[in-house]
Each structure stands twice: as structure tokens, then as C-alpha cells.
Amino acid sequence: MTDTLPPLLLIGCGKMGGAMLAGWRERGLGETIIVDPFATGPFPGATLLRDAAEIPAGFAPAAVILATKPQEAPATLPIHARFAGSAVFVSIMAGKTVAFMQGLLGAGSAVVRAMPNTPAAVRQGFTVAYAAPGVSAAQRALADTLLGATGEIAWVEEEGLLDPVTAVSGGGPAYVFLLAELLERAAVEQGIPADLARRMARSTVAGSGALLAASTEDAAQLRKNVTSPKGTTERALAVLMEEKAWPDHISRAIAAATARSRELAG
Ligand SMILES: NC(=O)C1=CN([C@@H]2O[C@H](COP(=O)(O)OP(=O)(O)OC[C@H]3O[C@@H](n4cnc5c(N)ncnc54)[C@H](O)[C@@H]3O)[C@@H](O)[C@H]2O)C=CC1
Numbered sequence: 474m475t476d477t478l479p480p481l482l483l484i485g486c487g488k489m490g491g492a493m494l495a496g497w498r499e500r501g502l503g504e505t506i507i508v509d510p511f512a513t514g515p516f517p518g519a520t521l522l523r524d525a526a527e528i529p530a531g532f533a534p535a536a537v538i539l540a541t542k543p544q545e546a547p548a549t550l551p552i553h554a555r556f557a558g559s560a561v562f563v564s565i566m567a568g569k570t571v572a573f574m575q576g577l578l579g580a581g582s583a584v585v586r587a588m589p590n591t592p593a594a595v596r597q598g599f600t601v602a603y604a605a606p607g608v609s610a611a612q613r614a615l616a617d618t619l620l621g622a623t624g625e626i627a628w629v630e631e632e633g634l635l636d637p638v639t640a641v642s643g644g645g646p647a648y649v650f651l652l653a654e655l656l657e658r659a660a661v662e663q664g665i666p667a668d669l670a671r672r673m674a675r676s677t678v679a680g681s682g683a684l685l686a687a688s689t690e691d692a693a694q695l696r697k698n699v700t701s702p703k704g705t706t707e708r709a710l711a712v713l714m715e716e717k718a719w720p721d722h723i724s725r726a727i728a729a730a731t732a733r734s735r736e737l738a739g
């Protein structure tokens with residue numbers, strides 16, 4: 474897409490908001506205003522305001538992207554209700570439901586609830602989105618362009634799926650980074666020098682991700698491809714794949730994060 478994006482209003486420009494903004498810049502920013510009291514920038518091509526009260530009177534965003542922490546929603550959303558007549562609100566806030574946001578923005582306001590992840594920063598994100606009734610086809614197409622600017626996007630028709638999605642793909646990069654941390658630590662425990670341990674752990678996780686991305690084989694088959702019968706990997710997997718080890722831990726971790734997303738709803 475080469476057309477310039479329509480006017481955008483980004484509320485909160487931290488890690489996720491900033492990553493999305495970078496993706497939009499590649500698509501060609503139109504008039505873009507950021508409201509963030511603390512962000513440092515610079516944000517080329519966009520205007521950073523410290524307070525929503527400074528938004529120029531004539532500014533008419535086609536989309537308002539809500540990218541503050543969920544806990545900031547009650548303080549940050551109501552002032553933007555005036556855009557509800559024409560703008561689509563695209564929220565990436567964990568847990569916050571459409572009903573909760575419409576309670577602050579006005580009943581019937583056009584809301585898309587989405588969950589991206591931080592690989593968005595390198596345009597390899599994965600976003601799942603839900604469009605509430607009342608979002609027009611053109612507004613959904615705009616949301617698709619904005620959310621798809623940082624990687625893959627999938628749309629779901631059931632809002633409740635956003636809670637487990639938040640647990641799996643929203644938080645997923647953290648679990649992968651934890652794996653890199655733990656591999657590095659275990660390498661050092663086995664006597665590998667710290668700088669080599671760090672390089673090995675990072676490269677192994679990154680390279681495995683790249684292989685997975687490039688392959689059409691199931692993850693399970695890629696795992697089997699590493700595992701020689703009676704070899705070394707088999708010994709490690711016997712520890713990790715014990716029912717009370719990773720299978721149980723990952724299930725419980727995802728269930729805990731899903732429950733937390735539901736708690737953040739209201
Ligand atoms: N970090 C992640 O991996 C993901 C985060 N999210 C969601 O994205 C949202 C933002 O998360 P992060 O970017 O990680 O947090 P962050 O802390 O990096 O960014 C939040 C930004 O909001 C700004 N802010 C605080 N009060 C504000 C106000 N009153 N008005 C406008 N801006 C204000 C902060 O200055 C900060 O720049 C959260 O709701 C989170 O649930 C969604 C997917 C993944």
C-alpha cells in the first residue's frame with residue numbers, strides 16, 4: 474500500500490504504541506497526533522502532545538488507537554468520546570472489553586479490540602482482532618491496515634477469544650525470552666564462558682524461530698528432526714516433556730494469564 478494513512482490519534486506511545494507507529498510510518502503517515510504525558514520520542518512525522526486538551530479543535534482522526542496500560546482507561550478514554558461519530562477506536566489494552574470501552578466512549582461507538590505482540594517492533598508481530606457490531610466495513614479495513622502494518626493479523630468473531638489470545642500470542646514473546654535466559658544460565662552452569670553462553674542462547678532461539686517461520690513442517694516434526702534416537706536431545710526432552718514439567722507448566726501459565734486478562738475486563 475502506498476497511499477498515505479488518514480489522520481490518526483495515538484493515545485499512549487510506549488513499547489507497543491511506538492512499535493505500531495513505526496509500522497505506520499513505513500506505510501506513509503498522514504496527520505498523526507500522539508498524546509502521551511511521558512513519552513520521549515523523537516517521533517518523526519507525528520506531533521507529540523502531553524495532554525489531550527491540546528488536540529487542535531479541527532482535528533478529525535479516522536482512528537483513535539488506545540495504547541495506554543489498561544488501568545489508564547478510565548482516565549484517558551472519556552475525553553475522546555467526541556470522536557465517536559466518525560472515528561474507529563482501536564484498543565490494544567489487555568482485558569478491556571468492548572462493553573467497558575463503550576461505557577466510556579458512548580454506546581454504539583465503533584470499537585475494535587486487538588491484541589498485538591512485541592515482535593511488531595521488527596514487523597514480525599502477530600495481532601488478533603475483533604470488530605464489535607457497529608464497526609463499518611471501511612473502519613474494519615482501516616483497522617486491518619493499521620494492525621497489519623506490524624506483521625500478521627487474524628480476525629475473530631468472538632470477543633471472548635481475546636483473553637486466551639492475550640495469554641498465548643500477546644505474552645508469548647516473554648516466554649520465549651525466558652527460554653533464552655534459562656538456556657544461557659544453564660550453559661554457564663555447564664562451564665561455558667558467559668559471552669559464548671549469551672550468543673549461543675540468543676542465536677539458538679532466534680534461529681529456531683526463523684526455521685519454524687520458513688518451514689511448513691509442524692513444530693513437533695522440527696523437534697523430532699533434532700532428536701536422534703538414543704542421542705543427547707532425547708535425554709533432555711525426557712526431562713522437559715514429563716507430564717508434570719513443561720506440558721503442565723505451560724498449560725497452567727496460559728490459564729493463569731487468561732484468567733488475569735478476564736480480571737482486567739472492568
Ligand atoms: N508490551 C506488550 O508486550 C503488549 C502490550 N499490550 C498492551 O499495550 C498497552 C501498552 O503497553 P506497553 O506499550 O507495553 O506499555 P508502556 O508502558 O510501554 O506504554 C504505555 C504508554 O502510555 C503512556 N501513558 C501513561 N499515562 C498516559 C495517559 N494518561 N495518556 C496517554 N498516555 C499515557 C506512558 O507514558 C507510556 O508511554 C497495554 O494496555 C498492554 O496491555 C498489548 C500487547 C502486547
Ligand SMILES: O=C(O)[C@@H]1CCC=N1
Binds near residue numbers: 639643644
Ligand atoms: O502483560 C500484559 O498484560 C500485556 C498483554 C500481553 C503482553 N503484555
